[in-house]
Amino acid sequence: METENEMTGGAVVRPVLEGARQDSARANGAAFEGFVRSGATMEMKAFTGVTGDSGGFTVPTEIDAVIDRTLASISPIRGIANVVKVGSAGYRKLVTTGGTPSGWAAETDAPGQTATPVFAEIAPPMGELYANPAASQTMLDDAAFDVEAWLADEIATEFARAEGAAFVAGSGVNRPRGFLQSPVAAALDGVRAFGTLQYLATGTAGDFGDHPDERLIDLVQSLRSPYRQGASFVMNAGTLARIRKLKTANGAFLWAPSLDASTPATLLGYPVVEAADMPDIDANSVSVAFGNFRAGYLIAERTETQILRDPYSNKPYVNFYATKRVGGCVSNSEAIKLLKFAAA
Template structure:
């Protein structure tokens, strides 16, 4: 009898173990089927940039798949375009796409890459700058201390406006599952933004756009006597050209006109045509002033300072300001709103869908002592 009971108990244990094994196998099958389904979905449409594993950012998916491709507004964050008209609005670009636009802008727009870029929450950005130092003096241990002079402040309010781009894509392209909508949109917006803002940072008149640093008044006066907001220039020695002798000396004068504290991090700015002429200049012993970068990522240098090519700088001509040298991180400020807004327009130009992108950008010279220019004139 005892042996019979032991056999029955062992059989009961085996049945329980078999049930647990079957349940575990069923769970493995369900998990495997879910994994295969997820891989099939991934194979049908490439994952968006920044996606981790199979988890998709809901905001980003709603923006790309619903709004950009099909124009569905459900689940997309709304941003008002105008403070005066609330119903007229666009849609905020997800942070990953906006960051991609900014990274491309920095790579394309040379002034943005070397300027001080400030992210603002409103369009009314203000910056206070001291225009005079604090006077000091010496005194004995018990001597009287006279009152020192107080510094004066100037307010910098970078003028700006709404920079917009309006790229278009056909609806057939948007319906194509293999078409990278966000990559195409980021490239198109960045290309158009970079061209427009690059010109404004150099030559903008300050009306509904940034004020370019070349539009500020210039004088040959030194920093100690020059009015605030006026740039100092160094003459090239000849009208529309360098002097027949001593061209290198003029460039050295331009460098040394900048205070030593600003020369750390300073750079030359000119266009390609001007740089082509300067690259041919030699010292008295036959050495070129321009030196190529020793490494692949190292920039070319002129008198030991990097050269930034900005095609919006003017060509060399009589009285032109074709070469700039300065620390633009201290000298020029770019104020921009954090978000880029998108308005989808499938109606104006059928069968194309336009994406009207808007971003508020301002710019101004913040410190006129940190930027020097060369004037191609006799004096």
């Protein structure tokens, strides 16, 4: 009888699962769901039916087939940023700074030469996010729920959490560079160096000061009008809770709750994105961002998350090796403004 190696020409076939597929090997035919998102290493212990907390609790048949879990806070920067698909890790983008110079001339005047536009190159730092959980074949066969689909969902959730954190505060070393890791200065647009974000100080360390509504209005108006179309606030839940309690001098709330589920609540007329990875209000913290992130932050990702189901390398375990290559950085430093809770 031919062996598996002989039938495949000596090579062991290991299917790479990309996106989503139907797992015909399982009796229930569960969908192996789509995965992804980026950031850092995820560690999961090997599942077995021998020890309780490593998977054994799931083996008895008298068990609820749906596993409850605590929901992780995921930063939704991907939803407001500019996301591009790339073919390699060497992605580059050119940006003109200041536009193309122009001039005026009379009808009979010979036009003079104008200055050459200035270009800046954007190269988002990229890194590979991976997860490599394992489950024993007995666990896959006997568990009262679809272990493979559950692992796929866990990987997707962890990838989303990790990349969300990187888009806000990533170091740029083997991962995206978060917008809070960009250099900052109080100088206005046209004066700051390209790639440096402008911050506005509240005037009080760790607080909004005497007129918090004025500080927020100054932040909004510091963003030039072309970028205010499509702009949004970004802050965490703690900062948002404080801002929702703020009132103007005549007693009106700055926060405008939504009367329709399809319409988001607004702050000074702009939507608020709640990002768990933004810092809490503290002395010299940068806890509120306002800007057009579609124009200001670039996410570059290499195809979809890939998952290799590997039952051969670590018998009797089945490894699920998932990878995702993603990068990110500020692409237009004039499109994002920061509120710094500092005296100056």
